[in-house]
Amino acid sequence: MKRPANRPPRPSPPRPAPARQAALRQGPGEPAAGRPVLRRTLLFGIPAIVALAAGAGFFFMLRGLRRGTFNPHGVPSPLVGHRIPPFSLPGIDAGGFSSTEIFAAGRPLVINFFASWCIPCREEQPVLMALQAQGIPIWGIAYKDTTPAASAFLHKFGNPYARTASDAPGRASIDWGLTGVPETFIVNNKGVVVWHMAGPLTRRLATEVVEPMMRKLSQ
C-alpha cells in the first residue's frame, strides 16, 4: 500500500509542522492522539490481565497441592453421586466382603484401596489409623496383591480396617474406576459414593475433609 510521500531529494524542504504530520498519518475523522493511547493500554493491559489470571490460577493450584485437595494427576471419578458397583471379594486374614454388605451396613463408610507394593500406602497408613481411632469405620480392599503380602503389610504398618477384602485380579477395582493405589471413597448410608480421592490421604485432608464429612453423614 501507498506510504505518505517519500522525502524528495536534497535540498530537503523544511519538515511539515507536527500537526500536519499527525494529520497525514491518521485516517480521516479520527481523533488525534486517541489511537496511540488505546494501543498502549492494550499492549500493557492484555498481558497484565493474562499474567494476573495465570498467577491466581497457580496460587490456587499450589494451595490445593499443599492442602491435598488438588491432585494434578487426579481423574474426576464418575462414580461420585452414584451407587457403588456390585462386587464380591475374598478376604485377607478373615472373610472378605461384598457390595451387599456395604448396603446392609446402612451407615457411612470409608472405603480405602491399598497394596503392599504401594509406597504411598505406607505413608497413608498412620493417617488411616488416626481416623480409625476417631471411631470412623474404614473398609479396606487390597488391589492386585497376594494374600500373604497384604497380611504382612497390615501387621507391619497397622490395620485400620474394620473389614478387609482382596482384589487380586483387579477386576472389581476397574468397576470402581480405580486408577492406582491408594484411593479412598466415602460412601453414605445408602451406598452412594459422595467423595473420592486418588492418592494418599494426608493428616490435613483427614481432619479437614474426611472427619467433618463423616460426622455430617452420620447425623
Added chain:
Amino acid sequence: MKRAVLKLLLAAMLLAPVAAHAISDPSEMLANPKLEARAEALGRRLRCLVCQNESIEESSAGLAQDLRALVRRHIMRGESDKQIIAFLVARYGNFVRLDPPFDPATWLLWGSPVVAIVAGLGVVAFRVVRRVPPAAPAPLDQAERDRLARLLADNAGS
C-alpha cells in the same frame, strides 16, 4: 563407514514407533487377526490411566494390560466399539478417551483452531483497514504556495 552408521540409525528410528505398539505379550492377542486389529485400533483410542499420556495399547502399566485384556474379552462377547467405550467411560469418565467427545466441557478445546483462525483473520483485517491511504492533504495556503514556487524556481535554476 559413517554412512553405514547413519543408515543404521535411520532404520532404528523408523522401526522405533512400530516397537512401541508391540509391547503387549503375544499371548494377550486374539487369534482372529481381524478382531485383534479392531482391539488394537480401539486400544489406541483409550488412555492408560496410570501413564495418562499413552494409550492402553502402548503402555506397559499393569492397569493398561488389564484394560487391553478387558477390551478383548468384550470384543469376543460381540460388543461394538461404542459399547466398550461406554463401558469404560462409565467407570473412568471421558478422561479415558483420547478423542474426547464434543460437549460443553470440550467445546473450547475442539473450537480452538477455529478461534485461532478467526482471531488471526481479525488481526489481518484490522491492519488492512487501518492501512487505507490517508486522505488528500489540505490544500496549500498562500504562504506555502509562495514557498513552493520559490523552491521550484530554485531547483529549476540549479
